[in-house]
Amino acid sequence: MARATKKRAFFALFCTECKENLGKYMFNYKILINTQNQNPKEFELKKFCSRCNKHQVHKTKQISRAQNK
Numbered sequence: 001m002a003r004a005t006k007k008r009a010f011f012a013l014f015c016t017e018c019k020e021n022l023g024k025y026m027f028n029y030k031i032l033i034n035t036q037n038q039n040p041k042e043f044e045l046k047k048f049c050s051r052c053n054k055h056q057v058h059k060t061k062q063i064s065r066a067q068n069k
Contacts, residue, residue, distance in 0.1 A: 008035070010031075011032075011059040012031075012060065013029040013030075015057075016059055028049060029058065030063070031053065033060070041060070044059055044060075045058050
């Protein structure tokens, strides 16, 4: 049985510090989130940012499926 992909959506994780410094949304990571279990607006992770060269809080922004192909 195939899994339903409509429940999952692609999101980009972007660094909160770089966004404030550069003034644009430059993302570092792409992830799939099940939107029924987790609220994407409140989803935050502490990940390594190569631009800041340290671990920072990353927030989500939804991206389209066309960008991932």
